[in-house]
């Protein structure tokens with residue numbers, strides 16, 4: 001049973017100097033330092049359990065997120081955890097509808113990232129107290145209780161609470177078998193780690209060969225900076241993986257709408273399953289135009305990692321603007337808001353293929369997609385979860401990949417807890433790693 005009054009909330013700026021090796025680089029983000037605003041909540045309970053939550057940024061942005069977390073802290077301190085999870089919808093709304101802070105949102109941008117970090121910590125603590133990994137907490141939860149965590153405001157024109165209840169009720173059928181299937185085979189993954197834009201062809205070849213050897217069958221390549229480079233890199237990777245394996249492309253918002261269509265027509269010969277983020281993440285109708293234009297070429301559109309909230313996802317679905325929906329565990333308002341998006345995707349029959357390119361994102365989102373398969377989608381058709389192979393060593397319960405699949409986590413919680421020594425070492429700007437790097441950067 002959940003218990004305890006929240007007595008402390010701390011937030012730290014933790015950064016990893018990934019830009020030094022070009023890891024994570026793409027057409028728009030050429031020098032990312034994968035980072036997290038790392039929230040820890042403690043209660044007055046004697047069990048000593050802590051709730052850990054993160055949100056992800058590319059470096060400097062974490063400073064701003066940390067400020068926003070501090071601005072929201074008063075909503076959390078001295079609250080009884082039972083009251084929070086007993087009426088989670090109200091608590092979610094309290095954070096997202098703060099009368100003064102919502103002006104810098106609402107439910108978008110920095111203040112929403114901060115909300116995600118805090119709520120991720122609450123979910124971690126809840127799951128830890130129940131002694132279950134988060135996916136299992138969700139799978140075992142009564143459907144009415146699950147729905148009481150979701151804010152349906154602004155989405156009832158496409159999904160009412162009753163419709164959501166019916167989806168969850170239908171999902172009960174065959175649930176046990178699907179859970180067993182997950183525990184035995186895991187959830188299929190694809191790798192983005194071979195083909196960051198900043199990698200040389202030699203590196204790309206080496207990493208691709210190693211991934212093939214490890215059993216990977218689905219690959220994503222970054223595109224969008226230079227067409228001739230893209231053609232060369234896509235040919236190289238397609239030649240290496242052969243015609244049968246799956247290839248995706250990711251432009252990270254680089255193009256205008258007509259440019260996206262034209263550029264992708266030139267890359268169509270490499271048979272990509274999807275083009276991800278072809279244009280501005282806010283351009284719903286632009287995504288619809290691109291989807292329509294690329295459909296005859298057999299190329300779908302994928303987006304979501306910078307989709308602000310459930311309202312934008314709703315419209316992307318309504319406008320037939322995406323064929324693959326990419327939730328992100330740290331962009332939306334935590335599990336609460338992601339649940340509403342998973343349910344809407346089910347209603348529209350659109351496969352969810354989570355975004356996980358960042359620090360900790362694989363650790364978190366695996367819980368959501370495993371739950372989605374067991375309790376909502378019931379299908380693996382056209383579905384897979386992103387995987388990147390770095391920074392897992394900083395987490396207490398790192399992901400386990402077997403045969404290119406995510407194996408369901410067994411430890412209680414949301415897999416959000418970082419190793420304290422890693423946090424201290426990478427804390428910005430006074431951690432050991434940054435003390436060494438910062439003077440060099442000033443030269």
Ligand SMILES: [Mg+2]
Pocket residue numbers: 250252276277305355357
């Ligand atoms: Mg992407």
